Each structure stands twice: as structure tokens, then as C-alpha cells.
Amino acid sequence: MITSKNLVHHEFIGLAVDVKSKSNKSLNLYGIIIDETKNTFKIESEGQEKIIPKKGSIFTFEIPSGEKVEVNGDILSIRPEDRIKKRFKKI
Template identity: 55%
Template sequence: MSLNPQIQLLDNMITSKNIFHHELIGLNLKVFNSSNNFLIGISGKIIDERKKTITIETEDNGIKIIPKNVSIFHLFLPNGELVEIDGKILVNRPEDRIKKKYKKL
């Protein structure tokens, strides 16, 4: 027996509660705070994620590589939610982060 396609879609939807188990590429991001003042306010679409960096394409088609460990990010989810994430907890290979178990807060 297969699930209703609408239920499957909801299960796969990225939310603030399951964001760590999803791919971040394609989401819009803004650097909310950083120990590097030049990074604050940079925004764009995530086009790549590595262990220690996130690469975004800015609105003027520029490419910026942002270190995770010195930044606090605002991520804009497709459902309209805004999620604030400390980049220090993202420092990991994306494929490992997606598989990792997290304690609920």
C-alpha cells in the first residue's frame, strides 16, 4: 500500500524542525551576523556546500564563499519560514549532517 502523494510531499518538505536532515542547496540565505564584518548582510541562493563553507550566488550573479564557523545565517525556506542557524553547528560534510541524529530542543 502506498501513501497518498500529498502526505509523501508533506513528509519530504523542509521545515525548521527537519532542516538538518535536508539539502541546503537551492535555499536563499542571508548572513545575519559574523565575526567578519564584511560578510554581514551578504545574501543569495546557496549553490554549493562543503564541510566548512557555503557558496552562494548573489543577486548580481557574483559568487561568495562564506565560512560556516564564523557566521550566523538566516535561511528562507520554501514554505515561507525564516530559520536562524549558527554556522558552527553546520560545520560538517553535508552528507554526514543529513544522516546524523540530533536531539530535539
């Protein structure tokens, strides 16, 4: 079960996300994650696919419980399969 405490250790594909870019306001959008690489998310938004860099972005994920969880994309810049195993420091 995905919770706010274990979100970063789970698969993101299929989750709704609101993106805020620190450096490029044209990358601010809301959509569904359809793919992930080490450095990017591919998000479907308004019928279009957009590739968003993880670094420099703030992601607000909507988890299945309806809760919204904000995550700094800088800590997500790791291969998805490695992120699942990694331990993160609490901020």
C-alpha cells in the same frame, strides 16, 4: 518536505539565505546557496559568487513554506552527507 524542525537534515543548495558573520562584516550578504562543502557555503549574491565559512556565521534560511529559520553555522560544519544522518541536540 523541509520544515524548521528538520532543516539541518536537508539539502541547502537552492535555498535563499541571509548571512551574518560574527567576525567579518564584509561577509554579511543575502543570496542563493549554489554549493556546499564541510566548512563553507558558496552563495550567489548580486551576480557574484562568494564563499562563506560556516563557522562564525549565522544563517537565516528561507524554506519553501516562506518561513525563515536561523541556524548557527558552527553546528553545520560537517560534511553534507554526514549532516543528513546526524542527530542534533535541541538548544
